Amino acid sequence: MIEFTLWDILRNLLLATRWTVVLSLVSFLGGGIVGLALLFLRISKRKSLRSLAKYYIELFQGTPLLMQLFIAFFGLGLFGIDVPAWLAAGLALVLWTAAFLGEIWRGCVEAVAKGQWEASASLGMGWLQQMRYVILPQAMKVAVPPTVGFSVQVIKGTALTSIIGFVELSKAGTVVTNATFQPFTVYGLVALIYFALCWPLSKSSQILERKLNVAHRNH
Amino acid sequence: MSLIEITEVRKSYGATEVLKGINLDVASGEVIAIIGKSGSGKSTLLRCINGLETINRGSISVAGAQLLDDEVHLKALRLKVGMIFQQFNLFPHQTVGGNVMLSQTVVKKTPKPEAEAIARKMLERVGLAHKFDAYPDELSGGQQQRVAIARALAMQPIALLCDEITSALDPELVSEVLAVVRELAAEGMTLLMVTHEMKFARDVCSRVVFMHQGRVHEVGPPEEVFARPQTPELKQFLGLH
Numbered sequence: 103m104i105e106f107t108l109w110d111i112l113r114n115l116l117l118a119t120r121w122t123v124v125l126s127l128v129s130f131l132g133g134g135i136v137g138l139a140l141l142f143l144r145i146s147k148r149k150s151l152r153s154l155a156k157y158y159i160e161l162f163q164g165t166p167l168l169m170q171l172f173i174a175f176f177g178l179g180l181f182g183i184d185v186p187a188w189l190a191a192g193l194a195l196v197l198w199t200a201a202f203l204g205e206i207w208r209g210c211v212e213a214v215a216k217g218q219w220e221a222s223a224s225l226g227m228g229w230l231q232q233m234r235y236v237i238l239p240q241a242m243k244v245a246v247p248p249t250v251g252f253s254v255q256v257i258k259g260t261a262l263t264s265i266i267g268f269v270e271l272s273k274a275g276t277v278v279t280n281a282t283f284q285p286f287t288v289y290g291l292v293a294l295i296y297f298a299l300c301w302p303l304s305k306s307s308q309i310l311e312r313k314l315n316v317a318h319r320n321h
Numbered sequence: 322m323s324l325i326e327i328t329e330v331r332k333s334y335g336a337t338e339v340l341k342g343i344n345l346d347v348a349s350g351e352v353i354a355i356i357g358k359s360g361s362g363k364s365t366l367l368r369c370i371n372g373l374e375t376i377n378r379g380s381i382s383v384a385g386a387q388l389l390d391d392e393v394h395l396k397a398l399r400l401k402v403g404m405i406f407q408q409f410n411l412f413p414h415q416t417v418g419g420n421v422m423l424s425q426t427v428v429k430k431t432p433k434p435e436a437e438a439i440a441r442k443m444l445e446r447v448g449l450a451h452k453f454d455a456y457p458d459e460l461s462g463g464q465q466q467r468v469a470i471a472r473a474l475a476m477q478p479i480a481l482l483c484d485e486i487t488s489a490l491d492p493e494l495v496s497e498v499l500a501v502v503r504e505l506a507a508e509g510m511t512l513l514m515v516t517h518e519m520k521f522a523r524d525v526c527s528r529v530v531f532m533h534q535g536r537v538h539e540v541g542p543p544e545e546v547f548a549r550p551q552t553p554e555l556k557q558f559l560g561l562h
């Protein structure tokens with residue numbers, strides 16, 4: 103039987119970590135773009151658009167991510183569309199992330215004082231101008247800590263994609279375990295790598311939050 | 322012709338009618354004080370004139386421009402009337418100068434150097450030229466309110482609506498804001514102000530409007546209204562002040 107050194111194991115895991123990172127980035131950026139669109143629907147003046155975004159968000163927040171992955175992977179297959187694991191994983195994670203970011207950001211926009219809307223309206227600004235120059239700059243500051251904090255959930259969420267066969271860090275852990283029969287060492291390392299990815303993010307989210315509270319309240 | 326014409330204006334929130342047929346014509350250069358009990362509809366009336374609330378019936382026109390509920394008409398109207406709020410509502414992420422320049426550059430598309438010159442001039446007018454680069458939360462309440470006035474003036478409105486603009490201020494800061502308003506009045510600015518400052522109303526205003534339960538209950542020059550109130554409601558109201 104072949105002997106695996108600790109380095110062999112770690113090297114293989116780190117190679118797979120690339121895919122965790124790539125999938126996380128794609129989900130977060132794609133989810134951010136879709137989430138921004140959702141935000142604008144969610145706070146638009148048209149009730150139908152608001153409801154549409156609300157149902158979307160409730161649907162994705164109200165079902166497990168794993169089910170969303172299964173539906174993206176197997177569900178589309180039923181229509182004769184052959185979905186590779188990476189596409190299903192990316193699609194489901196983007197849509198899932200968008201639902202959460204959209205809702206987080208809506209809270210931030212609504213946290214901006216009502217007087218800001220009224221003052222900017224009384225100065226003649228239209229809705230888009232109010233959003234762009236008055237509301238969003240203030241909402242964005244409030245939004246940074248929870249948004250960074252949520253990126254941790256996205257990274258952890260990518261672990262689920264191993265179930266539909268996408269080879270990222272978790273899946274690589276299983277594969278390496280099967281070859282080495284050292285589950286404790288392997289999964290211990292997997293956990294450490296996840297920790298190394300997530301901890302700096304959650305920590306910076308905390309620091310940012312504290313900074314925003316301490317620094318000048320508003321700028 | 323009057324500058325502001327308010328005709329039979331009615332406004333309800335759900336089932337409760339807050340304005341029950343308001344008629345008021347304001348001539349150019351007039352300074353109107355609106356007084357009345359809490360809940361009598363003073364703020365609602367000002368907010369309707371500025372289109373922050375939509376009216377259910379009646380009509381409002383400012384310098385011939387009709388108040389209609391679409392963005393083009395609203396914007397045209399809001400360029401004519403500025404509004405100052407009790408809570409100042411400065412933009413906290415912008416400097417004082419930025420606050421006064423923003424709507425000029427965004428709404429009127431005034432080139433930046435020109436907008437800055439106007440901003441400096443307006444801040445000079447309220448005595449705050451030296452605070453151009455400060456942020457709102459570095460200013461006292463009175464200073465913030467004067468910046469809010471400069472911000473409204475920078476749009477060169479023909480009338481200003483002021484809703485209890487000194488009510489959120491510490492007593493010692495009230496006079497600096499009133500002094501600015503007094504000067505505007507002297508320069509001929511048309512002003513509609515909801516106020517609890519009876520002395521100010523008496524000294525500066527050309528007419529006093531007493532609102533009661535959503536109606537203009539009594540109206541007249543301050544010497545009349547304060548010295549010879551006609552209705553028991555106004556007598557009672559003045560007795561409390």
Ligand SMILES: Nc1ncnc2c1ncn2[C@@H]1O[C@H](COP(=O)(O)OP(=O)(O)OP(=O)(O)O)[C@@H](O)[C@H]1O
Binds near residue numbers: 360366
């Ligand atoms: N957005 C709203 N929804 C429902 N009711 C409202 C709303 N705004 C005001 N009202 C009601 O309308 C009535 C008049 O309010 P308004 O603010 O115009 O009174 P006011 O004369 O300005 O009083 P105050 O002196 O306390 O400022 C009050 O009974 C108030 O409860």
Ligand SMILES: [Mg+2]
Binds near residue numbers: 363364484
């Ligand atoms: Mg009021």
